[in-house]
Amino acid sequence: PGAAGYGIYLVFWFGPTYKLASPVTGRKPKTASELRIALESTLSDLRQKFIATCVIDVSIVGRRG
16 A cells, blocks of 8 residues: 555566466466566556566576676
């Protein structure tokens, strides 16, 4: 209530081998970006204005260098 409807949906992406399914398609996302898109699609247009979705790629594949 103190945030007036604003929020952050923070998710850590460990890679496609972990057992999770998209809340929309029921399929496993292959990338952190696919997961972010699937999560954002569950929000109404109004809620998308108030909630930031951030998926942080901590998988070995996602690391550079």
